[in-house]
Structures are given as C-alpha cells and as structure tokens.
Amino acid sequence: MNGDKERIAAELGAGRGRSLRYTDIDDETLVRQHSPLMSPLVWDLAHVGNYEEQWVLRQAGGVAPLRPEIDVMYDAFAHPRATRPELPLLPPDEARRYIAGVRDRALDVLDRTDLSDPHPLRSGGYVFGLVLQHEQQHAETMLATLQLSGRPGLVRDGALPTGRARGHDQVLVPAGPSGMGTSTDPWAYDNERPAHRVDLPAFWIDRFPVTNEAYEEFVEAGGYGDPRWWTPEGWRWRCARRVAAPLFWTRDGARWWRLRFGRHEPVPPREPVQHVSWYEADAYARWAGRRLPTEAEWEKACAWDHRAERALRYPWGDDDPGPRHANLGHRASRPASAGSFPAGASPCGAEQMIGDVWEWTGSWFTPYPGFAGFPYREYSEVFFGRAHRVLRGGSWATHPSAIRATFRNWDLPVRRQIFAGFRCARDVAAGET
The missing domain is CATH 3.90.1580.10 (paralog of FGE (formylglycine-generating enzyme))
Structure with a gap:
C-alpha cells in the first residue's frame, strides 16, 4: 500500500479497535437495551459492519453481498431504536465474525482501489473516510450507551x-x-x-x-x-x-x-x-x-x-x-x-x-x-x-x-x-x- 492507503488502513483499524474494546464485555450487557433512546450495543456492533459492507464492498468495490438478508435489520431508518431489541439480531460472537469478514474484504478493496479514480466514492478514498468516520461516531454512541447503563469499571x-x-x-x-x-x-x-x-x-x-x-x-x-x-x-x-x-x-x-x-x-x-x-x-x-x-x-x-x-x-x-x-x-x-x-x-x-x-x-x-x-x-x-x-x-x-x-x-x-x-x-x- 502507498502512504495514503496505509493511513486509511490505520484509521480503519483505530475505529475497529474502539468498537471491539467497548463491546468486550458480557453478552447480557451487549444484548440488553439500557435505554429506549439507544440501541443494544450488539446492534451497533453489527451495524458498523453492515454499513461497511454496503458502501465499501458493494458500492465502491463491486463485491457480491455477503449477508443481504440482514440489511433491513441494520437499517437505522427501518427500525426505531426503541424496537431494535425485538429484532433477531446477530449474537455477539456471530456479529464479531461478520464484521471481521467484512473488514478483511474491505482492506482488499482498499488495496486495489485507485484513489485518483474520479468516481465520487473512490476519489481521494471518500468511501473509506465515510465508513471510518461512521464507525468512530458509533463508538461515541456506544460510550453514551455504556454511561446510561451505569456499568462500573469503564472509567x-x-x-x-x-x-x-x-x-x-x-x-x-x-x-x-x-x-x-x-x-x-x-x-x-x-x-x-x-x-x-x-x-x-x-x-x-x-x-x-x-x-x-x-x-x-x-x-x-x-x-x-x-x-x-x-x-x-x-x-x-x-x-x-x-x-x-x-x-x-x-x-x-x-x-x-x-x-x-x-x-x-x-x-x-x-x-x-x-x-x-x-x-x-x-x-x-x-x-x-x-x-x-x-x-x-x-x-x-x-x-x-x-x-x-x-x-x-x-x-x-x-x-x-x-x-x-x-x-x-x-x-x-x-x-x-x-x-x-x-x-x-x-x-x-x-x-x-x-x-x-x-x-x-x-x-x-x-x-x-x-x-x-x-x-x-x-x-x-x-x-x-x-x-x-x-x-x-x-x-x-x-x-x-x-x-x-x-x-x-x-x-x-x-x-x-x-x-x-x-x-x-x-x-x-x-x-x-
């Protein structure tokens, strides 16, 4: 990878590290809804991967869909936060495997992407900036959820x-x-x-x-x-x-x-x-x-x-x-x-x-x-x-x-x-x- 791609890969890794760090807790805390204002943490975890799959793999990379059947479940507009616990969400371990698989393919897309391509998603690595900022924003959302949970040990x-x-x-x-x-x-x-x-x-x-x-x-x-x-x-x-x-x-x-x-x-x-x-x-x-x-x-x-x-x-x-x-x-x-x-x-x-x-x-x-x-x-x-x-x-x-x-x-x-x-x-x- 060239320097720009290495920087993008590092930023992608930083966002994923936060997502995994904030969800490295017991499954009960992950799947429970701590406030109707917020999603269960496990929804956020799989959502960042699904967003990445849709934009980096499918839209920018032309990769065949991995899990198209879960798109609606992780569509933020299809289901209000208050009702997301009722969905058949991916369990924590499956969510982790899913987002890891998406990331492996996303890095392959990054490696073969020409950042000078005039396509608006690929030019300057825009699509990678889109998903890495999205994941960092959800990491902050996860922190707000953890604060609402009152769970000790996270200070x-x-x-x-x-x-x-x-x-x-x-x-x-x-x-x-x-x-x-x-x-x-x-x-x-x-x-x-x-x-x-x-x-x-x-x-x-x-x-x-x-x-x-x-x-x-x-x-x-x-x-x-x-x-x-x-x-x-x-x-x-x-x-x-x-x-x-x-x-x-x-x-x-x-x-x-x-x-x-x-x-x-x-x-x-x-x-x-x-x-x-x-x-x-x-x-x-x-x-x-x-x-x-x-x-x-x-x-x-x-x-x-x-x-x-x-x-x-x-x-x-x-x-x-x-x-x-x-x-x-x-x-x-x-x-x-x-x-x-x-x-x-x-x-x-x-x-x-x-x-x-x-x-x-x-x-x-x-x-x-x-x-x-x-x-x-x-x-x-x-x-x-x-x-x-x-x-x-x-x-x-x-x-x-x-x-x-x-x-x-x-x-x-x-x-x-x-x-x-x-x-x-x-x-x-x-x-x-």
Whole structure:
C-alpha cells in the first residue's frame, strides 16, 4: 500500500479497535437495551459492519453481498431504536465474525482501489473516510450507551492538563465576512458543503465552555423553577420530566454529585458542564443575560483567521489535532478543566472549541446554499428543518478523524445522554468596539 492507503488502513483499524474494546464485555450487557433512546450495543456492533459492507464492498468495490438478508435489520431508518431489541439480531460472537469478514474484504478493496479514480466514492478514498468516520461516531454512541447503563469499571482516567481559568471571560469576534463550510475537505459530509461566505456583525463569545460551577449558580438560583428563562416548549419539557439538574447529577446535602460510568463522584467545578439538553443550555444563557451563538457565529469564532482572511481546518491551524490542542479520542472519560489547552486557541482567542463537549448552538439544522445530498439523502437531508438543533466541536469521546471546524452534528433539543455542553454569546453593545 502507498502512504495514503496505509493511513486509511490505520484509521480503519483505530475505529475497529474502539468498537471491539467497548463491546468486550458480557453478552447480557451487549444484548440488553439500557435505554429506549439507544440501541443494544450488539446492534451497533453489527451495524458498523453492515454499513461497511454496503458502501465499501458493494458500492465502491463491486463485491457480491455477503449477508443481504440482514440489511433491513441494520437499517437505522427501518427500525426505531426503541424496537431494535425485538429484532433477531446477530449474537455477539456471530456479529464479531461478520464484521471481521467484512473488514478483511474491505482492506482488499482498499488495496486495489485507485484513489485518483474520479468516481465520487473512490476519489481521494471518500468511501473509506465515510465508513471510518461512521464507525468512530458509533463508538461515541456506544460510550453514551455504556454511561446510561451505569456499568462500573469503564472509567478511563488518563492524564489531562490542568486548567488555568475561571469566570465568564468573553472574547470579541470582529464584524465582517467569513467563510463557512468546505468545498475542499476530501472527507467532509454533504451537510458541510459547499463553502460559502457569511457576513456577521461583531459579537462576544465565551472564551471557554460553561463550567459546572457556573452552571451550578443557575441551578442554585432557582433557574429550573423559573419559566422566565425557558422557551414555552422547554418549560413544558422541564415540567413534564421534572428536570432539576443536568442528567446524572444528584444532590447530597450541600454538594452535587454525578454518576460517571458507574462511579459516583463530586461534580468537578471547573470542567465544562455536560449532559444538558438544548432547552437547558438556552435557559442558562437567558438567565445569564446572554444567548447561544448561532452556528455561523460558532464557526467564525472557531476557525476564521480575519488577518489572513481565510478559514482554518481547526482553531489552531490546519495541522491535525495533537495532545496540546484538544481533549479528543477518549484520553480520559471526562472533559478537561477550562483553560487546559491554550495551544488550541482560535484566532479570536476562544479555547476548547474542539473536543471536551459538543456545543449546542442556537441554529436549526438546515442545508447550506447549493446543498447536494451525497452519497445518500438519509445522512443529512431527511433531518433538515425545525426539529433538530446544531451542535459543534466534538467531545472528549470524539475521535480526531471524525471532527473538524466545519463538522455539523445535530440532535433533538430534548437530548441529554450525549456528551453535550455549550458556551454563550452576546451582541456587542453600542460603544464596546
């Protein structure tokens, strides 16, 4: 294999290693549904192989189907997550054998693929980027499922830098045009395309994601009990679910505790808050006299170099993420404290915009001007509209191969099981610039 193919093979291996590591547990845990919001882990395991079979083997490689009879069972649109335990899913050992067989053939396809082929699936190895990002995204989904399971023994507390910052510091993003999206990133998804210009007024944005200690002020001030801070839909949701704190938080006397992969521990004050819904993030921002940034504002603050007048691939530049830049790839099973990655700062001075927690924005998930669905409309197009809110930036559980400044995630505003937090923005007042 040449260097590009070796890199792709290594990335494929990294994703498969995570899938197997997170499912190297007892069969009962694998086949049980831990929440109606999530699939059984064994469904995710076979699904990544079936996706790879359909796109790499059949579509790009012209290989005859291996298990066409299971296609519908592992079609994410054919069966809602809540009903997947009722399906005749492949047992864990059979699922492992199936995905191993698919991978062996996929590597054969990679070996004989001409990456300069103009075919849109083969050009630049697009189809391999598609499946390796897909598997890494499911690895993060598996972690969310394991967190919901409450299963102990999965906390991985690798070393993280020590944060240096407190407070509610904001940085100014100057007015003017900027780029949004991409037309050149070879593995970008359809919803990130095409690149286009936006022109925004100046705004302020938090230097860091909102921390647990800052969010606790909202909780202690009665923010969950005051409808002034909530949208009507958010207030109805809060009341119906009796939500009074982030998911996995409980109170013991004067102290807040959290459940993290089966372990009860005090809520660390300086980590970014996570497991909050869009409704909660929006309510906090209103209480604080701020708002959530729009998606365009978030991307400009993350990656627009106004001096060079160009968009960067990451806040710090175009180099791939390293341990100095961001908390990615499950280095530890938690966000890093605010101020831990000064080397990852964006041109405007915002930090930790990549990694740690997915960040809710104020925007609905809609197509960019000139959007064209590829390679299938179900990846993005069916989710466009006023149902899903955009999240940006990735989390501590996101693999570096599956994140960049233009990457767009989306979810329903009620979702809290994902590793999501937020930062706030505000308009520039007269005389501030």
